[in-house]
Amino acid sequence: MLSVQMEQRVNLKFLVKLGKTFIEGYAMSKEEYGNECLSRTQVFEWLKRFKEGRETIEDDPRLGRSSTSKTDENIEETGKLIGEDRRISIRGLAEGTGIDKEGVRQNIA
Template sequence: MSFRQRAVNEFLVKEEIPTADIHQRLQRAYGSVCMGESSVRRWAKHFKDGNTSIEDEPRSGRPRTTSTESNKERVDEIIQDDRRVTVDTISRKIGIGHSAVQKMIESFGIVTGDESWFHHFEPETKRQSMKWHHLHSPSKKKKRQ
């Protein structure tokens, strides 16, 4: 939900416009991406109670800890060590959820097929296509003769 819609909602609440009318105006302005009528009512109550913030309040519960850089590095290392490792195995080794591991793998640009790992690589030249290498691996040096 956009901050703009909340700001418009706040303005119209101060103008003492009924929430049904506010929702209709938002629908005309934002179309299919408009916030729902229940959200309009909730934010209207929020503003009528004297709150001026258009940001969501922090939510209770455990903060997200799975998408850390160290976890991403560990996932990458496991894949580099064994390209036939499964998502479930990675998930168990690191102790994070299956979907979190899957999202990390997708962010690396790796495409899975039959639980084998393939890096999505589109070479620009014939020479580049001769050998696949990891994104961060050093370039191969030729010996002088």
Template sequence: MSNSRIKEWYNRFKDGRTSVDSEPRSGRPSTRRNENVVEQVWTLVMEDRHITVRELANEIGVSIGSVHSILTEDLGMRRAPYSPDMALCHFWLFPKPKMPLKGTQFESREDIMRNATARLITIPKDTFQKCFQQWRKRWEKCVHYQGYYFEWGLGFCTSKSINVFLPTKGSLLF
């Protein structure tokens, strides 16, 4: 501490001050780690497990950084990993029209859309049903293994686009 700061504190105590604690300040009170705010974040996440950090911040009236800190530090949540194997379009739907159209040159965007749509229409309804059954099995495994599951040829259930949070002690929140 500098000599000028020591003299300043000496004069404060000489004038009757009895504590080194900061005096209360006027202005907006800190809301960042308030128990009420933490409870509000928890409640909103439990009501809508796909809610974004931005939506939470807007709803509660605190900064995005505060919400992120509450989620990770106070509530022990982390972002759920993304898996292209869990995204229905990635593991099943896109390959269906893509394979027959591979290597084909198209004149326009509309031509691409027309050809892709024609290929999608040929997929039988029961094939879609089987796809959804497989998808359900995959996400159940992903939930069971808390986001870390591997199936040969399919890959890990780990990446970033699923916008839900995972408690460190629990499982995926859907």
């Protein structure tokens, strides 16, 4: 099942194919989704992308650090280090795993 955000993108893509203007697209989206509607800026940006020929409704990949450090692999690595030394500090875990201290805290919580 699509999230509400993805569903709106599909509908916006359809509105572009129907030749609706940006204002009409935003008004229709606001009418349908109410408080859950994407912001006006987001609606206009997605309409622009679809009008320029974009086909996918997925977000573009972003550069830089991953958005979360709480992965199964990182949790396992953190647990392994704790198993080896029960007195290891958060700083020690961060250095041992290459995860920032807040990420380590999330993994052990």
